Amino acid sequence: MWRVGTVIALHDETATARTITLEVSDWPGHVAGQHVDVRLTASDGYSAVRSYSIASAPNSEGRVELTVERLPGGEVSPYLTQEIAVGDRLELRGPIGGWFVWRTQQPEPIQLMAGGSGIVPLMAMIRSRVLAGSTAPFRVLYSVREPEAVFYREELQALSDQDHSLGLTYAYTRVTPKNWPRPPSRIDAALIANTTWPSKLVPTCYVCGPTSFVESASRLLTASGYDPDKIRTERFGPTGERQ
Numbered sequence: 001m002w003r004v005g006t007v008i009a010l011h012d013e014t015a016t017a018r019t020i021t022l023e024v025s026d027w028p029g030h031v032a033g034q035h036v037d038v039r040l041t042a043s044d045g046y047s048a049v050r051s052y053s054i055a056s057a058p059n060s061e062g063r064v065e066l067t068v069e070r071l072p073g074g075e076v077s078p079y080l081t082q083e084i085a086v087g088d089r090l091e092l093r094g095p096i097g098g099w100f101v102w103r104t105q106q107p108e109p110i111q112l113m114a115g116g117s118g119i120v121p122l123m124a125m126i127r128s129r130v131l132a133g134s135t136a137p138f139r140v141l142y143s144v145r146e147p148e149a150v151f152y153r154e155e156l157q158a159l160s161d162q163d164h165s166l167g168l169t170y171a172y173t174r175v176t177p178k179n180w181p182r183p184p185s186r187i188d189a190a191l192i193a194n195t196t197w198p199s200k201l202v203p204t205c206y207v208c209g210p211t212s213f214v215e216s217a218s219r220l221l222t223a224s225g226y227d228p229d230k231i232r233t234e235r236f237g238p239t240g241e242r243q
């Protein structure tokens with residue numbers, strides 16, 4: 001079933017990513033980690049559908065936030081990050097997904113691992129945890145090209161400063177801030193060992209990002225003793241390729 005959302009706010013997260021806040025009057029509610037399909041239809045009837053994770057925590061106001069990273073030459077993301085305006089209407093279907101979700105009743109330690117825009121559904125989990133007053137201990141390992149590419153930077157920093165049960169680690173792959181202790185590099189076994197929950201605590205892990213990131217992060221977690229059944233993954237490949 002397609003619903004119509006009205007754009008009520010736009011916010012640039014980075015030079016290439018934008019958060020779109022939609023008001024959807026018949027929104028049935030969602031769980032952190034779910035996504036929607038967005039459909040754009042041209043005047044000649046041609047339409048394109050892409051999936052976008054929900055960034056906002058569940059709320060009773062029918063508000064849905066999406067954060068979209070612009071892919072050069074893409075069909076849909078340039079429109080959503082450059083052309084859409086407040087007051088525009090957008091067709092969406094969802095919420096979708098029942099596995100890659102975090103429910104506020106889950107008490108166990110949670111390990112979140114994001115590659116680039118893979119932070120979006122994990123941010124919904126973090127926001128949902130705050131809103132519900134959950135004390136489930138969370139750790140976030142966020143792999144990102146450079147400091148300027150970090151989404152939700154101030155909010156993440158404020159949350160982790162206020163709450164020591166929310167641990168936040170960045171892994172910069174191309175450019176680091178000045179005097180950063182780790183040279184630019186991908187997530188590796190040493191970083192996993194030093195910054196994620198020890199496997200003996202049996203955390204549930206949520207790994208999200210491009211397919212190659214998800215595969216290598218899952219392999220590293222398994223190699224460091226994590227139970228593969230406790231690793232939930234979401235791949236941000238082109239829509240249609242997702243398993």
Ligand SMILES: Cc1cc2nc3c(=O)[nH]c(=O)nc-3n(C[C@H](O)[C@H](O)[C@H](O)COP(=O)(O)OP(=O)(O)OC[C@H]3O[C@@H](n4cnc5c(N)ncnc54)[C@H](O)[C@@H]3O)c2cc1C
Pocket residue numbers: 035050051052053054067068069070071072073074075076077078117120121210234235236237238239240242
């Ligand atoms: C469940 C799910 C949730 C997603 N959530 C988000 C989200 O929260 N934010 C977000 O920005 N994106 C998200 N995506 C990716 C999104 O659906 C689109 O794939 C992306 O916006 C590109 O669409 P496009 O029409 O601009 O590019 P297209 O016209 O589809 O593709 C342009 C070119 O880029 C390649 N390409 C397409 N998608 C990707 C990709 N994700 N990574 C690398 N190359 C790609 C294509 O093969 C093609 O060569 C999600 C995908 C899935 C499956």
